[in-house]
Amino acid sequence: MLTYLLRRLARLAPTLLLISAVVFILLRLVPGDPATVLAGQDASPEIVAGIRARLGLDQPVLVQYAVYLKNVLRGDLGQSIRSKQPVLEELAARLPATLLLGFTSIALAFVLGLALGMTAAVRAGRWPDVALLVFALLGVSAPSFWLGLLLVLLFAVQLGLLPVAGSDSWAHLVLPVATLMPNSLAVFARLSRSTLLEVLGEDFIRTAVAKGARRTQVLWRHAMRNALIPPVTVAGLEFGRLFGGVIAVETIFAWPGAGKALVDAIATRDYPMVQGIVLALALLFALLNLAVDLLNGVIDPRARHA
Known part of the structure; x- marks a missing residue:
């Protein structure tokens, strides 16, 4: 039973890695830009570009994913763009419900x-x-x-x-x-x-x-x-x-x-x-x-x- 449990847990890591990669890439393929949402439709291109740089969205997708993955391995899921709160805190408040x-x-x-x-x-x-x-x-x-x-x-x-x-x-x-x-x-x-x-x-x-x-x-x-x-x-x-x-x-x-x-x-x-x-x-x-x-x-x- 212990061997079976360890084998199943070992399979969990690549599955989560694949899911995270698919979601990460799909989000960036969907039309829309969080920088534009934050800045508003009437914001100038310079303001939007500044927000994109602050959020790291001006980097290539693979670089963004590498940074994200490194943070996840440290237990940091990032900060919510909308609420400015850590994602882990948001999850802790929402998941129980x-x-x-x-x-x-x-x-x-x-x-x-x-x-x-x-x-x-x-x-x-x-x-x-x-x-x-x-x-x-x-x-x-x-x-x-x-x-x-x-x-x-x-x-x-x-x-x-x-x-x-x-x-x-x-x-x-x-x-x-x-x-x-x-x-x-x-x-x-x-x-x-x-x-x-x-x-x-x-x-x-x-x-x-x-x-x-x-x-x-x-x-x-x-x-x-x-x-x-x-x-x-x-x-x-x-x-x-x-x-x-x-x-x-x-x-x-x-x-x-x-x-x-x-x-x-x-x-x-x-x-x-x-x-x-x-x-x-x-x-x-x-x-x-x-x-x-x-x-x-x-x-x-x-x-x-x-």
Whole structure:
């Protein structure tokens, strides 16, 4: 296990290096100039040139990247062009809100998805199973931004039950989570249903039943342990996919997280902030997938030697 962990961590460095290089170069290919944004449209070329020189944007791209990479290795992600604050401080202020939103959504989706999938599997072919399949189709098809606007219109505007924006209380978390969760919930429910149906047809399940084991004992002690493996594996990927939805959801609900900060940074051509947020999210995604792989090894000992 330790060898596997070290091998995975060794692969992490080149992956992050590649991501940082791609983001760094793409930002400089996109039309727009942070110096112009800072100086204003009416600023003279001399003022814009002075700001570009101060920000180091007058250097060749490879030189800029080399300086950036050297600073990153020292733990310095640069200074936000817009707020004039260190990017690390901005991330420390923004990431907890995004993690709260993401982990709450994925945890609820995982637990409810397993419960719905198990219910549908033990009642295969009956109305709970059909209802789950219909819900899964709708859940996977509904775009987060469309669902978010619909929930705002219904629960905030029409009924006035929940706040639209902010993060002062737990009530502010309800609509963003309800917007993010359905897609992952549908994935977990459908996957756990199909996996549990497959496991219930295995020989060791029939053997346990033949030996007189109770239905609940067979389901919880034997079937669910094996049926958990695919949903746990997918959980890491779902969290990564969730980051894409977080950007739209945080913008809709003015949630003060890294997703909204990323949108604001792109709009103002805040290169250091964009690079820092993308790098932090990529690192988080890689570490979460590593944690999921290690958890798989606990659930299924065979995975440790795979």
